[in-house]
Amino acid sequence: MKECFDFLLEIDQLKKVIRRTYISDGSRHENTAEHSWHVAMMAMPLWERYEHKEEVDLFKSIKMLLLHDIVEIDAGDTYAFDEEGYKDKIQREKLAADRLYGLLPKGIKDDYRKTWEEYEEAQSPEATFAHIIDHIQPLMLNIATSGVSWKEHGIRSQQVLKRNEWIQELSPSIYRQIQAWVDTGKDNGWLKP
Known part of the structure; x- marks a missing residue:
């Protein structure tokens, strides 16, 4: 129990x-614990409208969303959009996973590590759905805050679309929302063309 x-x-x-x-009120940056809670909450109602919901074990996707960060x-x-940071991201995160999940008793440790790896591989229906949710949460918050983070980092509309283009085939309805957000960002000058 102590572990x-x-x-x-x-x-x-x-x-x-x-x-x-x-x-969402633009008063401060979110922390990762808040992000994890928010994406887990987002998964529930969005799963109800997800085109492939019958293929997705919602509990497993929520578990991934809570564990992955x-x-x-x-x-x-x-x-x-940090190209430099992505160069060693996998290595940094694997070392972190070793230490953090290693704090747990063996059976739980193995389960949580396997769940994290499944999320990272993004191949299962649950991991794919979780990735969709993780990708759209910052977009939604950027719209709510008049694109403050996009403006701070000089993000271009094509960067956002390219990062999320894979969603179009899996969830046309969610991708239409992404496109609408990007259009709003462009129209208001929050995203560079």
């Missing part, structure tokens, strides 16, 4: 990992 509590106390550190995305305690958050 479980050690892990649970350690993951409280996720509240200190600051992301580039702002919370725990590695940021050690590895830090890598901004979606």
Whole structure:
């Protein structure tokens, strides 16, 4: 039991990992714990309208969404458009996964690590759905904050569309929303053309 509590106390550190995305009122950046909670919540109603919901075990996707960013305690958050940060992201996150999931008892450790790896591989229906949710949450918050994070980083509309183009085939309805957000961002000057 002590190992479980050690892990649970350690993951409280996720509240200190600051992301580039702002919370919806634009008053401050969100932290990764808030992000994890938000994407897990988003998965529930969006699963109800997801074109492939019958293929997705919702609980498993939510589990992935809650577990996948725990590695940021050690590895830090890598901004979606940070090409330099992506060069060693996999290595940093694997080391973090070794340490953080390693705090748990063997059976739980193996399950959580396997769940994290499945998310990272993005091949299963659950991982694919979880990735969709993880990708659209910052877009939604950028729209809510008049694109403040996009403007701070000089993001172009084509960068956002390219990063999310794979969603079009899996969920045309979600992709239409992405396109609408990008159009709003362009029309308002929040995204560069």
